[in-house]
Amino acid sequence: MKKKRFAAMALATAIASSTLFGAQIEASTYKVKSNDTLWKISMNKKVTVAQLKQWNKLKTDQIRVGQVLKVTPPTSASKLKQTNTNRPTYIVKSGDTLFLIAKKNKTTVSAIKTLNKLKSDKILVGQRLLLPNSVKGISSTNTPSYLAYASFPLPKGSFQPFGDTWGASRQYGGDRVHEGTDIMAPKGTPVYSATDGVIVSYGWNQLGGWRLSIRTNEGYNLYYAHLSKYAAGMKKGAVVKQGQVIGFVGNTGYGPAGTSGKFVSHLHFGMYDSNWKAINPYSHLKYWASK
Numbered sequence: 001m002k003k004k005r006f007a008a009m010a011l012a013t014a015i016a017s018s019t020l021f022g023a024q025i026e027a028s029t030y031k032v033k034s035n036d037t038l039w040k041i042s043m044n045k046k047v048t049v050a051q052l053k054q055w056n057k058l059k060t061d062q063i064r065v066g067q068v069l070k071v072t073p074p075t076s077a078s079k080l081k082q083t084n085t086n087r088p089t090y091i092v093k094s095g096d097t098l099f100l101i102a103k104k105n106k107t108t109v110s111a112i113k114t115l116n117k118l119k120s121d122k123i124l125v126g127q128r129l130l131l132p133n134s135v136k137g138i139s140s141t142n143t144p145s146y147l148a149y150a151s152f153p154l155p156k157g158s159f160q161p162f163g164d165t166w167g168a169s170r171q172y173g174g175d176r177v178h179e180g181t182d183i184m185a186p187k188g189t190p191v192y193s194a195t196d197g198v199i200v201s202y203g204w205n206q207l208g209g210w211r212l213s214i215r216t217n218e219g220y221n222l223y224y225a226h227l228s229k230y231a232a233g234m235k236k237g238a239v240v241k242q243g244q245v246i247g248f249v250g251n252t253g254y255g256p257a258g259t260s261g262k263f264v265s266h267l268h269f270g271m272y273d274s275n276w277k278a279i280n281p282y283s284h285l286k287y288w289a290s291k
Contacts (some may be wrong), residue, residue, distance in 0.1 A: 028072040032063050039127060045071040046130045048089065050116040062273060087115075092127040107132045108163035109262075110182065132167055144284050150194040151243055153183075153269060153286040160184040164282040179278040180223065180270035181285055187228055187265040189249040193221055193240045194288065201237040208268065209252025209259070214240060220279075223270030226253050228260075 031049040038049045040100070045052075054069040063069070063201050090101055098109045108161060109121070116131045123129070164185045173216050197214040200221065205211050208225030214236060215221050228250025240246060271281035 004069045005008075009178070020038050028070060028073045028230045030069050032065055032067040032069060034065055036063065036065075037061070038063060038076050039124060040072070041069065042128060043126055046128070047071060048116060048130050050130055055115055081251050089133045090129045090131055090230065092123050092129065094127055095127075096123065097121070098123060100161060101129065104252065106163055108165055108182070111163065111165040111178075114178075127206050132165065140149075144287055146218060147216065147284060148287070149193065149242075150284070150288055151291070152285065153192050154185055154189060154249070155192075156268060158185050158189045159267075162285070164279040164280070166282055171251065180225075181280075181282050182263060182266045182268055182287070185249045187250055189267075190231075191224055191227065191247045191249060191267055193242055193244045193246050196224070197240055198243050199234065199236055199238045199240065202230075202234065205253070205256040207253055210247070210250065210256070211253075211268075212246065213272075214246070219274040221276060222274040223268070223272065225268035225270070226250055226263075226266060228265075230253065 020171060026236075026275060030045065032041075036186050038052050038058075042049045042052055051073075052058070052071065053067060055073065071275065090105065092101070098112055098118075101123075102109045102112055110120070111132045113121070114128060115132060160183075165178050165182050166180070167177050184290045188211050193214055195214070197216045197218045199212050200215045201213040203209070203210075203212075205225070208223070210227040211223065211225040212227075212230070213223045223249060225249040226249075230247045234240075234246055249267050250260065251263055251265045252258075252260045269281055269285060271279040271284065
C-alpha cells in the first residue's frame with residue numbers, strides 16, 4: 001500500500017514538474033505567426049528588436065512563420081553573453097526622431113543606432129530602443145583632477161556636437177563595448193596632440209585603422225584612431241608637443257591594412273591609465289572644448 005502511495009506521489013510530482021517546465025519553456029519562446037515582424041513581437045514581449053536579434057543570433061530582421069524565437073535572456077547554461085539586458089530603454093513617441101531622442105538622453109544618434117543595430121534613422125511609434133548606459137563622470141563645468149591643462153584634439157568649429165558613446169556595444173571584432181568618445185568631423189581635419197608626450201604605438205590596427213597612442217608625462221595613454229593619414233615625423237618613440245598636428249581625421253579600420261569607408265569620418269579618442277585600463281574620456285573632452 002505504501003509503495004503504491006509513494007509511486008502515485010512520485011508520478012504526480014513528475015507531472016507537475018513537467019507542466020511547470022513546459023510552461024517555463026513556453027514563456028521564454030515564441031512561435032512566429034503570419035504577419036509577425038520582429039518589431040511587433042518586441043512590442044508584445046516588451047523587449048527590443050536588438051535583444052531579439054542578439055538572443056536568436058539573427059543577422060537581419062527577416063523571420064519566417066513557424067520559427068521559434070527566444071524572447072527572454074538566455075540562461076548562463078546557454079553560454080550566450082547576456083549583454084544589453086540591464087540597459088535603460090526608451091519607447092518612441094509621436095514626433096520623435098533619433099536626433100531628439102539622442103539629445104534628450106545625452107548621447108548620439110550613432111550610439112543608439114549601433115546599440116539597436118539600426119541600418120537607417122527610421123523608427124516607429126511604440127518601438128522600444130536600448131539606450132547607452134549613463135556613465136557618472138566629471139561634469140564638463142568642473143576642472144578634471146588630472147590632465148586639466150590638456151587641449152581639445154580638433155580645431156574649434158571643425159567638429160559636430162558629440163555625446164557620451166562610452167560603453168555602447170560594438171559588433172565588429174567580436175562582442176565588445178566602445179572604449180572612447182567618437183567626434184564627427186570632415187575627413188582631412190587636422191588632429192592635434194592634447195598633451196606633450198611620446199608615441200608608444202603607431203601604425204595599422206584592425207579596429208582602429210591608422211592610429212597612434214601618446215603617453216603623457218603623467219603616464220596616461222591617449223589614443224587617436226581612424227586617421228586618414230599621419231603628419232610628417234610621426235613614428236614610435238617620437239616626442240610630440242601639445243597642440244602639434246599628429247594626423248588627420250579619417251574613416252580607416254575594420255579590416256586589413258588600408259581599409260576605409262566602413263563608417264563616417266570621425267576621430268575616436270580614447271584614454272587609458274598607465275596599465276592600459278580604459279577611462280571614459282567624455283568629461284575631459286567636454287572640459288577641454290569649453291576652454
